[in-house]
Amino acid sequence: MSLKTFVELPQVREILAPILPPPTRCARQMCVPRRTLAPSLLGTAFDYLLRIELKRRFPHARTRRWVAELGPAAILTCPGLEFLEQDPRTIVAKASASLARAMEYAEAFARLRRPSTRRLIECAGHSLQLARLDLPYRCRFVDPDLGRVSKRDVDELVSLLRVVPFEELAHPRTVVLNPTFGEASARVGGADGDIIAGDTLVEIKVTSNASASAPIRRQAIGYLLLAREARRRSRSFPVVQSVAIYFARHATLHRLGLGASIDSRAFRRAETAFWTEADAVYSQ
Numbered sequence: 001m002s003l004k005t006f007v008e009l010p011q012v013r014e015i016l017a018p019i020l021p022p023p024t025r026c027a028r029q030m031c032v033p034r035r036t037l038a039p040s041l042l043g044t045a046f047d048y049l050l051r052i053e054l055k056r057r058f059p060h061a062r063t064r065r066w067v068a069e070l071g072p073a074a075i076l077t078c079p080g081l082e083f084l085e086q087d088p089r090t091i092v093a094k095a096s097a098s099l100a101r102a103m104e105y106a107e108a109f110a111r112l113r114r115p116s117t118r119r120l121i122e123c124a125g126h127s128l129q130l131a132r133l134d135l136p137y138r139c140r141f142v143d144p145d146l147g148r149v150s151k152r153d154v155d156e157l158v159s160l161l162r163v164v165p166f167e168e169l170a171h172p173r174t175v176v177l178n179p180t181f182g183e184a185s186a187r188v189g190g191a192d193g194d195i196i197a198g199d200t201l202v203e204i205k206v207t208s209n210a211s212a213s214a215p216i217r218r219q220a221i222g223y224l225l226l227a228r229e230a231r232r233r234s235r236s237f238p239v240v241q242s243v244a245i246y247f248a249r250h251a252t253l254h255r256l257g258l259g260a261s262i263d264s265r266a267f268r269r270a271e272t273a274f275w276t277e278a279d280a281v282y283s284q
Helices: 010-019 039-057 067-075 088-109 117-138 151-162 214-233 265-282
Strands: 175-177 195-197 200-205 242-247 252-255
Touching (some): 010 214, 039 117, 039 151, 039 175, 039 200, 088 117, 214 242
16 A cells, blocks of 8 residues: 555545645646656656756755666566566566666766757656656556657657756755655555655646645645654654645646644644554554
8 A cells, every 4th residue: 555545544534634735726827738648657757857857957966776776676576477478587688678778878867967859858768668667666567568668758758857947846955856764664555755855845746737636735745744754763864844746747836835834733643643543554
């Protein structure tokens, strides 16, 4: 069960209700309409592409091992391999080669001062492959299109990257890309965020609807609680005081106003209840 699923359990929704930020909507017009046939894959690919570009622009950004690095080894544990047209070992070799090329390209890309359009297109292609390599580990699924790149998806990724307000997604001292939350992550079955910039945790959404719906707000508050617990357990983890949603298609960073101050008694009460419920659910 993911954090996204956990915060939608009826008892957890009730716990978070007193501290849930009020409903809001991004008023800005969409900049990049959806053209892809695989929105979930494109969303993950954009996470990778944005991460690579942020690391290029802000070398002080901290990052961790990519989930895609766990993909090749996870392939042989996926169900349904007997229905694939290729030998699973051949697929693992192809996945490993694709991963190596993407990692090598990302390192070279980080050294470029001003990447050309061709370089951006190539980086977007590698990001799509990295997204496909997430699937065996996260979803126990092997993408039959591993190694293929759709021009439509690449063009859409490049368009999404071109409208990013980069300075709003970074900080002069603290930038953490794809952060995990240590033992706090383990207490909810594993969870990782998108970006921590300064004291703000940013969740990326590549959706056509720029509304901060209740499920999105609950997920964001869930990440905030994980970040606070991680900080309590390790002083090296950044202090996170706020959460924001970056609507990539609208090029808008939308900060969520908390329904109650994080220093209030109501917030602390909800936080304690959240972890009590998490320990009960995930210990089963």
